[in-house]
Amino acid sequence: MELHKQIITSNQQIAPNTYILSFKRDFIFAPGQWIAISLHLNDTPRLYSIASGISNDEIMILFDIKAGGELTPNMATLKKGDEIFISNPQGSFFGKSGKGWWIATGTGIAPFKAMLDSGLGKDKKLLHGGRTLDSFYFENQFSEALGENYIRCCTREKGDNVFEGRITEYLKKQNQLPPDEKYYLCGSSEMVVETRDILVDKGVPYENIKAEIYF
Amino acid sequence: MLKEKLFGKNPDEIKSIVNELGMPAFTAKQILDWLYKKDINTIDEMSNISAINRALLNEKYEFGIDLPIKHQESKDGTKKYLYPAANERFIEAAYIPDESRNTLCISTQVGCKMGCLFCMTGKQGFQQQLTAGEIVNQIRSLPERHQITNIVYMGMGEPFDNLTELMKSQEILTSEWGFAMSPRRITVSSIGIIPAMITFLEESQCHLAISMHSPFDEERNKLMPIQHVYAINDVIKTLKEYNWHGQRRISFEYIMFKGINDTEQHVKELARLLNGMICRVNLIKYHAIPNTPLEGSDRETMYKFRDSLTAKGIFCSIRQSRGEDIFAACGLLSTKELVKKN
Structure with missing residues (x-):
């Protein structure tokens, strides 16, 4: 995989162990695509979904520090002016206009932020799962854009207008899910597999389920 | 301690x-x-x-050997063994005796991150990586270990998502100081994580099998989420850059799903994609697993598909189904054991 140099413009901590890394955009991409990132040319790069819109001047990457990870603890120390190495944008987890559901846990929200910022938020319902109230990244933007269609599901803390429990529990409680809408899933394999099973069980054809797994 | x-x-x-x-x-x-x-x-x-x-x-x-804690035997002689892994987890290995070869199918992870729609192991989610010792232990601790002729990394987990331990396990299997097996008797099956696949192609001599299951992007996306990241077209493009004229083999696994990937259009696209490659396509009958909206193609459709693909110059065979009565290939035994434990 070919990598090229980029200069960091900011690295902002937005929650405990969670950061938004930014650098100047000098390429075209489709919302939902990822780039590979490494700190040195010879390191094995890791893949991150782009979390900014297609017309934004900067590319934003949402990441959290993985305990024992080789890359993210060092990424967290990056500051303005430091260099990283990135690949061209790749992947086909493309967003589309029209009615649909965005379902994510944790930093799996990133591709949906790119879709929102690229004008694909109309008629979308977003389910975001997190352990704590501070893990609903970009909640102001999503709340403003999606209103009641922005649903936060929190497993460890209680909050105003926040569903207590996992997103899978929220989905199980729904009497009906529109079978002809598209369902976009992004997060861990556990979340994707369990959510997909629930959707299929509730009558959503698997052809309408699109998933991106963070591995 | x-x-x-x-x-x-x-x-x-x-x-x-x-x-x-x-x-x-x-x-x-x-x-x-x-x-x-x-x-x-x-x-x-x-x-x-x-x-x-x-x-x-x-x-x-x-010393570090863990004997299997349970086994099931099929009426066709296939045996599925359950091994303990770290943190009270379980993995499976399937021993498949045949007239000319005795194959052991081994695991590389507890659970799997890839979330393929048709896979029982994926339902467990990802639990943990296996160490090289835990991978090779499945061979070393098998009661039939002296009869094994072939090893396939086709059990639980995605081998290329555990590349370091995969490569280390192959070093143990093929080195003179280790088991001294020929790499030509070892096949690694993967969904095609391209960077790891390149490392494997360059640093190992073992055979490679790629899980294809559909030649069409959109269709494969829905069966295998990895397609969004590493598209099958890119996997094949990468594979075509390597020399497959020697003894090393590349094959493609193709589970046949009724009414989904078993049509003449699929034959044509497969033939187009694989044009120019010296390879084999293995057609596999699908055995439905709980809560999955897929059915296996019938035998007649599989024969027709094989014949059509063969007529287009692609070497194609239907893999004999083994151990059906014990769900030899699907991760069910370890899933049940995990549920029991929890």
């Missing part, structure tokens, strides 16, 4: 232990022989190592 396992370590690691414990340098070779060439299960059985040095080893290390 939890002791570290010696089994699964390579010569450099054993030399380092020998050095650390102040043993003579030649002890490293002796330990390696006991680990990989002989049939013992404890450090105390290493009879050419002095009692003092065995006691030193025993203080911090254990």
